[in-house]
Ligand code: SF4
């Protein structure tokens with residue numbers, strides 16, 4: 001148990017020290033590339049000798065500043081991200097040489113137009129469907145364009161060899177993450193939802209990738225051994241799968257509300273970006289690298305895609321694999337795509353008798369009481 005706590009603490013420390021790590025990377029002369037979305041091809045940036053930093057912000061602090069330029073009725077993730085950039089209070093944005101945006105939801109793609117005045121922003125044009133014969137071709141064209149932008153900006157040559165080794169590294173990182181997430185396939189829960197969020201954050205904010213792979217695998221090994229020896233760290237038995245908008249620090253309040261001791265509930269997985277939505281899909285290693293990269297990133301089942309059938313399939317897959325008793329859909333205020341899609345997810349799960357709850361929230365702490373009441377009632381019916 002001591003070793004488990006030690007590894008979790010090491011990961012907490014890694015997340016805390018990430019801003020200093022980025023500063024050192026920058027001072028060592030490596031390009032720092034910011035991104036906001038899971039569809040951004042990490043492998044291209046790595047192959048260009050750069051480091052990718054995730055700029056998706058989850059704090060309400062800079063939202064007031066952002067609202068001087070952006071409408072109030074906009075998703076908090078967009079306002080928070082733009083607010084940090086505008087006030088130059090995000091260390092990751094501060095050290096970015098370039099930002100890679102993407103045409104996902106309307107709010108985000110229009111925000112990038114303003115962001116370009118603060119930092120050079122290259123926007124990838126994401127097709128909004130996987131069902132059109134030309135989508136993959138168009139997206140591959142965007143992947144090639146990004147390759148050229150990075151090569152020109154950083155004087156790099158992104159060869160197939162470099163891409164292949166970047167793909168292998170990222171696949172190994174995702175495999176280590178997935179192996180840890182898959183602990184939820186064991187009959188009793190091994191870790192809490194908050195601990196899963198910590199590991200996801202650690203993976204996102206650690207730039208020594210080999211070390212991250214080793215630490216996550218070591219943690220998983222120790223947890224499996226402890227489980228085999230009869231250790232049960234989590235007593236809660238009502239297993240809940242989270243889906244919806246990306247989950248960040250400010251949304252820990254949702255997990256806290258679910259995992260309140262009186263509910264006897266535990267979050268066993270997150271079918272969200274930054275978690276299973278990223279790690280479930282591998283970049284193929286048996287086809288040319290640019291084709292493989294284009295294929296993987298287009299296949300991510302984000303609600304901006306239409307139709308987006310694969311998301312429901314992914315949710316079903318993890319309900320079964322993690323033996324979830326219910327699904328909680330976490331939707332950020334003014335996120336129209338996830339909000340509208342909530343009906344389809346609810347209907348699909350209802351037809352199979354799977355309990356479902358949708359909550360709309362933001363980054364404030366104003367609804368903590370309401371979340372506790374709603375999840376209390378949901379847990380009771382499981
Ligand atoms: S939810 Fe959609 S827009 Fe948001 S990070 Fe994921 S893929 Fe990108």
Ligand code: SF4
Pocket residue numbers: 075076077078104105106107108245246304332334335336337338
């Ligand atoms: S949570 Fe929704 S509205 Fe916000 S950035 Fe993501 S897709 Fe756009």
